[in-house]
Amino acid sequence: MGPNVDRRPPVMADVARLAGVSHQTVSRVLNDHPNVRAETRTRVLRAIDQLGYRRNLVARALVTKHSRTLGVVSFDTTLYGPASTVYGIEQAARDAGYFVSIVSLRTIDRAGVNDAIGYLAEQGVDGIVVVAPQRSAARALDDLPAGMPAVAVEGWHQGEVSVVSVDQVEGARLATSHLLELGHETVWHVSGPADWLEAEGRIEGWRAVLTAAGRPIPGMLTGDWSPRSGYHAGKELAAMAGDVTAVFVANDQMALGLLRAFTEEGVKVPEQISIVGFDDIPESEFFSPPLTTIRQDFGAVGRRSIDVLLRQIESGEALPHERLVVPPQFVLRGSTAVAAR
Amino acid sequence: MGPNVDRRPPVMADVARLAGVSHQTVSRVLNDHPNVRAETRTRVLRAIDQLGYRRNLVARALVTKHSRTLGVVSFDTTLYGPASTVYGIEQAARDAGYFVSIVSLRTIDRAGVNDAIGYLAEQGVDGIVVVAPQRSAARALDDLPAGMPAVAVEGWHQGEVSVVSVDQVEGARLATSHLLELGHETVWHVSGPADWLEAEGRIEGWRAVLTAAGRPIPGMLTGDWSPRSGYHAGKELAAMAGDVTAVFVANDQMALGLLRAFTEEGVKVPEQISIVGFDDIPESEFFSPPLTTIRQDFGAVGRRSIDVLLRQIESGEALPHERLVVPPQFVLRGSTAVAAR
């Protein structure tokens, strides 16, 4: 056994000794500094390889003040929307050479979001992405640590931070207009829960189109995004018999619940009632009937938000706050049809 | 303006100065050391509060060699299974006072997993959870950095690391037995992609039950977990008319595809063909018909894996490798029925 059988991982000094240079030269090689002789460089690289040396990013972060880690605060990453958004964020961050530290909140409220942001700040993240689809969460952005670069996703634009989101209002317009164009007298709406900004945007777009067309605005049903709540809404709507001929549902999962309720009640989709969903989850295409819906490009949202955030971080300045909007896309399938005569 | 208007966040020394103590005393207060006079403690806490001081965990990690951060390597966290598992892991980790750094792989292969593990090791994580549902990924665990605590989720037990997983074989047994008990002559299987350990376990359980019952083992169809692949499998099965009366599908999404294909082909479920899925995604209950399936408790898997990992980390020793198995649960709904006479 040689003298160096200890388990302690090698450090820069060990590499330097083996390569016969100073630790600073090793640092220079690692950071691609120009003024290193080619022969020295290869000698250092060989030593690194031989020892299996990995640089200690914690020590590096201490001196550079940059951890190359981004914090992400999100809510229930089990849901398709948040999960996809976070995935997009993570991919974009890693492509840019950043790590991602995630805090996934069980319940979302100002205090919880604040705690999460605090933890991440202590941990030394270079910037924070808050997936803040609810008013209460969005408000927590007001008391970010001073000078911490941040961006809100699916949030509320109040001028405090930049916001990247899918244009919910436009998506709802697309859905509602489509149904009106098919000749339906009016369009019912099953909305998401009250506090959610996305739910609000979808209600707004739906109302706007009906108002502009001079159509009556039917009473609105409210769900909680779950298939079950859609199912209950569907039962109610089915009971209203011929009154209802078109429904815009705030997400695909609830739309599935409606479909199930209608099947049970013998209401034919799209013959008797047309349905449009929102999200375009991978399952929608295989519902019975396949669901006409509005696609959100979560990947694009993630990428754009990282763009904005990195620009802030790398400029080192407090850049003017932006509002980036990703357009939604209408997807025609089989759950909508021309209104019955 | 006082002398201290700079943007630089306060450090321990600033707190110490304001409280009239040494920085070490501040450290002691922060770390709940016993030997601090109560009066001193409150004075320090007041100073911390006044300055809005937050400790720098990077500096702390450098000296303690513990970052209180766990690394998670996963594959496509957009899918319900991985997303739920990662969510469970994150919750359990945070409850234990750890952060979670996530690397979400687009494609899973040994090199990719190795890179991810390498990055995380550089970053100074205290331990690593690898969600390794594929053979190729599981193999990457063989070359973990020496001494790095690790646990595999849904992986392969080779003695190199501890593994936590749902008992796939048992789940498949439950599904297949249920169908036989309903009087079906045999059970067809639409499996997941070849390289996946979960797919293999489900095939094994399915085969075992048929063999034990002395039933013929029909040719197996293979999908890729997507609803679309299930749809194609469904078309094939529908073409085989009366031969097929019962199908065990390796996940709920593919089962949805089958349902759709059968609807298109006029095959009635469960009257003509019974179907059992796997996973119990939130949508399954609202398929038409509601899907009989096998529930996996992803939350439990996440919690158990963090338990195992933290035990390793906190003991500081290389503990014997364990194999923890979480039992699956049979969920009876409407997609299965007694075999037609």
Place this chain on the structure above:
DNA sequence: CCGGTTTCTGTTAGCGTTAACATCACGAGA
């Protein structure tokens, strides 16, 4: 009222890296 404990608090020395500056060798130009 003194030595020896028990609190409490302060001082010093790192952790492994990068930044800033110092040094050295070498060749070009005077």
Place this chain on the structure above:
DNA sequence: TCTCGTGATGTTAACGCTAACAGAAACCGG
């Protein structure tokens, strides 16, 4: 030959924290 500039390398000092030890005050029994 002597300087001077330039590229390559080494030396030193942080970064903000905790560990280890040192010292000062209070407390105890004999």
